[in-house]
Amino acid sequence: MIQDQNPQRTTLEKMGKFALIHHLNQPFCPSQPSTTNAVSDDAAVLDFDHQKTLVAHDLLIEGVHFDLAYMPLKHLGYKAVVANLSDIAAMNARPTQITVSVGVSNRFTLEALDDLFDGIRRATLDYTLDLVGIQTTSSQKGLIISITTLGMANEAEIVYRNGAKDTNLLVVSGDIGAAYMGLQVLEREKQVFLVNPNVQPDLEAYAYLIERQLRPQARTDVRTLLHALEIVPTAMIDISDGLASEVMHLCKQSQVGCHLYEDKLPLDPQFMNTCEEFNLDSTTVALSGGEDFELLFTIQITDFDKIKGNPNFSIIGHILPQSDGIHLITRANTKIPLKARGWENSEFL
């Protein structure tokens, strides 16, 4: 089983809050020109000059959003940042700073927090972000991570959810469903491990799925890719909650309908094989899986030639008037109303 087994144990109690924040902040080195003042004061001071400020935030709770039995703390730190960046990327903006608050129960050691913040630091390096605020506090149970991401964009660049128009094409980046199947594989291995801790799992056949679950990437590159193609999306949203529910959000806020084509969904072969192995319908998982952190957007039909055949993007449907509703067109060419089941694990919200 994938686990952190760190022999060093330094209790947080002895350290005190301020020394801990100072310690956790040490490895971080601000590099964004817009960061004026970072962790050392009551508030961070940022300078976005003439650009707009973007703000996204998220709250991750142990036992609800992650299971430390198969999610190493480094990966968790990395993923927690990525999930937030995805929201800024979905506005066609550039993420620049993050603040991190963590609540920890007394079973967590300094070394555990160091692992978590090492993952956060790697994400800040990969995405050129500055950490501008750290808060630490005690929790009564488990680990709680709250991240706020700041970003910037020129007004003209920003893409909202509500700009999709009739005849627009519906496009998704990358492939979908893999993160959810990665979670299924890890959950199964956890059960095997609980029954017999000596069984060594062979996860090679699921490497891509597990990578998508444990070390996802935020599609901050989509902005650059579309810019190079001279395409300005009309609406955009990230699909962390599952494709179907995000298609419905985008359509609802844009007051349009759409056709989504089952045979156009971009699915990885490893994903399809694993769905079969788990006896799960790949379309259902692709529509409801969640956590893929890909972007869903609409473009004008005149941009079709610019994007067709591009390996980064798949045209999966088209926008219709609102009165036409939101439908999935199946491989058998039947038209069924799209349902958003969302991705629910131990969550009730």
Next chain:
Amino acid sequence: MIQDQNPQRTTLEKMGKFALIHHLNQPFCPSQPSTTNAVSDDAAVLDFDHQKTLVAHDLLIEGVHFDLAYMPLKHLGYKAVVANLSDIAAMNARPTQITVSVGVSNRFTLEALDDLFDGIRRATLDYTLDLVGIQTTSSQKGLIISITTLGMANEAEIVYRNGAKDTNLLVVSGDIGAAYMGLQVLEREKQVFLVNPNVQPDLEAYAYLIERQLRPQARTDVRTLLHALEIVPTAMIDISDGLASEVMHLCKQSQVGCHLYEDKLPLDPQFMNTCEEFNLDSTTVALSGGEDFELLFTIQITDFDKIKGNPNFSIIGHILPQSDGIHLITRANTKIPLKARGWENSEFL
């Protein structure tokens, strides 16, 4: 005992995340010119034009930072916002927007969340803030509230912790220690209530203390008051973690020492009476109590005439070279090194 007794119980499970966020956002109405786009998209879009962006954040956890046995949800929502505003006020900046993430266990109903957000809404009205982001999620245990506050200021106005200089005067707004004693009174009443639920508490003699604990105010007015006095602070910090530890932070970051005078500490008569009743040393409580949300700042000695006798402020000491250390001068005129004990309840951080 102070308790919310709401007969209506609507489970959150039935509602779903997106309908809940939509519902909670309904009563809020953005009014800040800098708010371009609020709750409806992946991220909020703000426009601070030429001004700097300030960011503060906080994580509050049930059983660690608050006890719902005597903290009604409305007050909790209000106080959670106030605590964050205080950080922006301590930069001499103007808070303008907040984002709120809440994690709730399944014992919370829609009506409970409505109460919490009603308190948040009242704070946004009192302080002219816009709520620009709501996230809701399940928690495994209790209520978790994460708030991020955005603010704005001209570069020249911003006051950091590190600007205090030798001969500066050390000033605090309002009075101190009352919030901590309010908590002691409420804790005592909770114990009485647990033994005999029929005892009706008479809390009139402690009204001010309880008000300071349950419905504190952020000193966003200090910026305006000082502006009117034509005083620019050289350093500033909020004293939510207790006066002694914040004096030490300010001195450490400014690389100075100071003398703090016991007889100059601004204490309310109700606070002093209650300390006596609880057999607690009022100076110790005033120095270590915390949660007063007053501001501690330093000013040039030439500003003395402008501030002396002002009912909003108390000069409590003066800055010295770092080599002189940080000392409390007692009423008996003895000089003892200041110790930061901080405010610790069930927290270990």
